[in-house]
Amino acid sequence: MRRGLMAWNKDELPIGTLDERIARLRARMSEAGLDAFVVYTNFVRPSAVSYLTGFTPYWSDGILLVRASGDPVFATALSKRVANWIRTTSPVAEIVNAPRPGAALGARLAADSGVQRVGVLELDALPAGIHDDLVGAAPAVELIDASAQFADIRRGIDRAERDLLLRADALATAALGQVNVAKAGDAGTVAGLVEKRARLDGAEEAQIAVAADFDRDRRMIRATGAVPLADRFALRASVAYKGSWVRRSRTFARDVAGAQAVARADAWFGPVLRSIEAGKPLAAQLAAQVGSLAGAELTRWMAESCVGSYPLQVIAAATVPAGEGPADGAYLVLTVELSVDGVPWIGAAPAIVGGHSETVRATA
Amino acid sequence: MNTATLFFQRKARLIETMSAAGLDVMLVYGNAWQNDYLRYATDFGILEGQALALVRNDGHVTLYLDSLLEVDRAGVDCADVDIVHAPNLVAEVDTALNRFRNQRIGAAPYRLLPRRLAQRAKDLPLSDQTWVLDRLLMVKLESEIAAVRRASQLADDGYAVFRQAARVGRKDYELIAEVEAFYRAKGVEDNFQIIGAGGPDVRGMAPPSGKRLKPGDLVTTELTPCVDGYYAQICRTLAVGTPSAEQKATHALWREAMEAGIAVVRDGVAAADIARAENDVFRRHGLGNYVTSEYTRVRGHGLGLFVDTKPHILEDVATRIDAGMTLIVHPNTYHPVVGYLVLGDMVVVGKDGCEVLTATPRELFSVDA
Numbered sequence: 001m002r003r004g005l006m007a008w009n010k011d012e013l014p015i016g017t018l019d020e021r022i023a024r025l026r027a028r029m030s031e032a033g034l035d036a037f038v039v040y041t042n043f044v045r046p047s048a049v050s051y052l053t054g055f056t057p058y059w060s061d062g063i064l065l066v067r068a069s070g071d072p073v074f075a076t077a078l079s080k081r082v083a084n085w086i087r088t089t090s091p092v093a094e095i096v097n098a099p100r101p102g103a104a105l106g107a108r109l110a111a112d113s114g115v116q117r118v119g120v121l122e123l124d125a126l127p128a129g130i131h132d133d134l135v136g137a138a139p140a141v142e143l144i145d146a147s148a149q150f151a152d153i154r155r156g157i158d159r160a161e162r163d164l165l166l167r168a169d170a171l172a173t174a175a176l177g178q179v180n181v182a183k184a185g186d187a188g189t190v191a192g193l194v195e196k197r198a199r200l201d202g203a204e205e206a207q208i209a210v211a212a213d214f215d216r217d218r219r220m221i222r223a224t225g226a227v228p229l230a231d232r233f234a235l236r237a238s239v240a241y242k243g244s245w246v247r248r249s250r251t252f253a254r255d256v257a258g259a260q261a262v263a264r265a266d267a268w269f270g271p272v273l274r275s276i277e278a279g280k281p282l283a284a285q286l287a288a289q290v291g292s293l294a295g296a297e298l299t300r301w302m303a304e305s306c307v308g309s310y311p312l313q314v315i316a317a318a319t320v321p322a323g324e325g326p327a328d329g330a331y332l333v334l335t336v337e338l339s340v341d342g343v344p345w346i347g348a349a350p351a352i353v354g355g356h357s358e359t360v361r362a363t364a
Numbered sequence: 365m366n367t368a369t370l371f372f373q374r375k376a377r378l379i380e381t382m383s384a385a386g387l388d389v390m391l392v393y394g395n396a397w398q399n400d401y402l403r404y405a406t407d408f409g410i411l412e413g414q415a416l417a418l419v420r421n422d423g424h425v426t427l428y429l430d431s432l433l434e435v436d437r438a439g440v441d442c443a444d445v446d447i448v449h450a451p452n453l454v455a456e457v458d459t460a461l462n463r464f465r466n467q468r469i470g471a472a473p474y475r476l477l478p479r480r481l482a483q484r485a486k487d488l489p490l491s492d493q494t495w496v497l498d499r500l501l502m503v504k505l506e507s508e509i510a511a512v513r514r515a516s517q518l519a520d521d522g523y524a525v526f527r528q529a530a531r532v533g534r535k536d537y538e539l540i541a542e543v544e545a546f547y548r549a550k551g552v553e554d555n556f557q558i559i560g561a562g563g564p565d566v567r568g569m570a571p572p573s574g575k576r577l578k579p580g581d582l583v584t585t586e587l588t589p590c591v592d593g594y595y596a597q598i599c600r601t602l603a604v605g606t607p608s609a610e611q612k613a614t615h616a617l618w619r620e621a622m623e624a625g626i627a628v629v630r631d632g633v634a635a636a637d638i639a640r641a642e643n644d645v646f647r648r649h650g651l652g653n654y655v656t657s658e659y660t661r662v663r664g665h666g667l668g669l670f671v672d673t674k675p676h677i678l679e680d681v682a683t684r685i686d687a688g689m690t691l692i693v694h695p696n697t698y699h700p701v702v703g704y705l706v707l708g709d710m711v712v713v714g715k716d717g718c719e720v721l722t723a724t725p726r727e728l729f730s731v732d733a
Contacts, residue, residue: 005572
């Protein structure tokens, strides 16, 4: 769902930027011998279509067709009644409202004799109903998984995306800044305050997770209602602004020893983000960095990025090793869990690899 | 009753139904958009990523999640479910299916099942058994109805917060922000809410767009809080300033339509009967055009583990309405003079009628201009 601000702003996301992204996709299509490209979307898997068109569905699903030339075509089960709304959030693409979007786009593919090989983002995960309708309407077309081609165009971020991410991060940071450690009572009230701040500032969506007793259980859940907060607790704010998602996690401690350990770890984390190097495995980089923080042991970590249809997905983690390190200029969200002098700590923040000036600052 | 107890009751019902249908295993898919099937089978309210669950007829449930963060949450939220982190979700479940090569596997919801898994129907005894869960989702246990009642109370409470928040100059998303903060403090883990604000230019509701409320606006909203996994909805309209005569008259017509629909609801009628009762009111007033799909999606729908479930209340839906269903009856549509209006109340279907859950008065509210 999306319960926050959804609207296209031409200064934030110029049509020229969307045209350039489509052009890069078309270049990859040409290299791979693809005559067309199909991308599925719903509000859980919105980011690929959002990247190409600015559109995120708040409900239902749809598929985008990009051919070698001409306007992209977006077919959705959302009814014609919401066509105007779609247009307010997405300035590009022909919109086709159809109860069976797969059949609608399949018919377009079948009608174009020049289309034989069609790349599909995340083909294995394409919903069976959409797939069967597409294939039923265009049986002669060969569908090929083209997730690698799409990931290629997502390697770097352009200025528009950078600015949207910076805005999302500002919202998340300000939202977590609402927490008054001394007065924070229960998880639900605190989560509500944090979420409210993000939404009042114009977040498209805000999901707040809480570990109410961070010493006892580090897992973050949607703790709502009167769950009491212990002396040490942690919050995670996952915030979207105009289709761009960030995460920020912070640890809070009311006891002196805890507060000191948290402050040290917070101060350590910002430079860690700024120093992430391209091409080197993150596990090794982190191990070296943790070594520089006295009394720290690394518990868990993960790095997420937007490489396909998910807003954020793990690209490397302690339990999911990645081969090479991140690319220069890549966007990622780094989450690190430590034990600092026996005090549990978590931090999460976005970063752009390579120490670019645009790198967001971690909360100290 | 806590959610774990509710889940065990649902699971027992599911296993019994699977056995009756001759199924050894159910393969259930879910994501945050379409969560009800998965929640029924696992009690997990997924938020990020996608999930697949294998439910065996001996009661063993394995939940595969592609999000590390969701694995953490499921470990806390789900009782008696094996949780597997599956970064390559589709491939890993595809492999897991091989263990059931000689067993009857039902899948739900089939249309959303990942293509690669649906294609296993070519070499495995896997078939579309969405109906198994559809039936269970529609006709609820008493304990489930009790959860819907609690959610409906919170829908009323949330709307009161919304009304309080609505003031000239406020942006539409600010109103929703107030409601969400209220809900987190009250233990409501989720809420579906859309909004409309304006006059005849407004054709429907959608997520907020940054509109500021101004005098003369009609502000429509449906909010749908989730309590213990169960959703209930309220639809109401308020006027900014004193409602005009046209706005009042139109709202009165909407109320007549809703009440005509509610009056029909009982065990044994068809969804189409409810829709027809509502729409006939519009037709009698010369507004028959505005009950078509050009202006309105449905005239009501089921609610439970999802915000919008079967049955859809439409004149071409023959689904039998059974006692134990929980529905909203809402003649939401466009009026050519005043714009889009909404009015909707939750009901529980009974043998001889229905119990109305929504307590908020059915009036056209107004806030100072």
